[in-house]
Amino acid sequence: MTKVVTGKTVEDAVKQGLSQLGVSRERVTVNVLEQPSKGFLGWLGAKKAKVELTLLSDPTPETIHTAEPHVSAHTSTTAGQAVAEAEPAAREANSSPKASTEQVDPYEEATRFIRETASGMGLDVDVYVHHRKDESILDISGPSLGMLIGRRGQTLDALQYLTNIVANRHSNKFIRIVLDAEQFRARRQKTLEDLADRLANQAVRYGKEVVLEPMPSQERKLIHAKLQQHALVRTYSKGDEPNRRVVIAKK
Missing domain, CATH: 3.30.1370.50 (R3H-like domain)
Incomplete structure (x- = not known):
């Protein structure tokens, strides 16, 4: 018996499949059909993970205490490598940055996010960081920034809101970021x-x-x-x- 299930991550899809089959993890083999992707801005065009669970006849001693899903021998090498690369990213996304041993500069993450978002809009921009007492100004420069600013700054305000979320995920204390463009x-x-x-x-x-x-x-x-x-x-x-x-x- 096989079952195809989707989820935000490979692990989520596996858990949903186990729940639907009503069995424990050692009773199935897992074939990863599709890896998840975040898409533009983290949600546009995003794809879920898709896995195929095959129910085993009997549990074997080797699999009873397995902590991770056993990948079927029919799973391609590429899929296996993709799982290995995707699982750390999934764990990082689901864990608090404060508990991470690797310190990431929140302003670098914010700058990268702005550049990637602008690139998705067809814009090539530079971002300059200016720190003040209670906030930091991220000044965006480049050609044709009217689209990035939007009507009365609405697009810039929306991007500022998202940038603050990105930056604070990687900061141990609350930081406030203000976006500016062309002295708007x-x-x-x-x-x-x-x-x-x-x-x-x-x-x-x-x-x-x-x-x-x-x-x-x-x-x-x-x-x-x-x-x-x-x-x-x-x-x-x-x-x-x-x-x-x-x-x-x-x-």
Whole structure:
């Protein structure tokens, strides 16, 4: 009796197959049909591992205490090598970087992730790291970065979120990374501060609350900070993420 099963890793697929067959590991041989692949950005085009489990007639003494799945003699040498290469990667992905004895530079991992992501978008970029007291700026340079920045920085913000996840998986303490490209952050801050002044004057002139469009938290903070000392208006936020908005009201 044979059964073909898929899983995130070879080991996951084997465990699911054993559960479906209702037997222990020493009762089967394992033939690896396909190795898993992460795909672009870790999920686009990702493929699961596929294994074939063959039920043995009787357990043999040699296999009763085996800790790893016994690979069938019919499994190709290439597949066997692929398993050997994939299993350490699977263990690393499922374990905490803090417990690893090999220290990986989180900023190097973040830089590599950004370059690979940009390459997937057809962009060749360089990344420069600048450390500050409470955060690190990863400045991206290269041609045609408009696609990487996106409308009002939405693509850059999404990439920043993912980059922080990647970096903190390899750090023993929390680190904060801010991505910038073509001085977009400074230009966006100037735009928001000018907008805050203009809408504050509008709130004073007409005596009505002015509700801004939904913004990410870092942009809302810029509006609040700009008008914090304003003599005639106050600000507050309302709504739930991702539709939380700043409101400017006359005092």
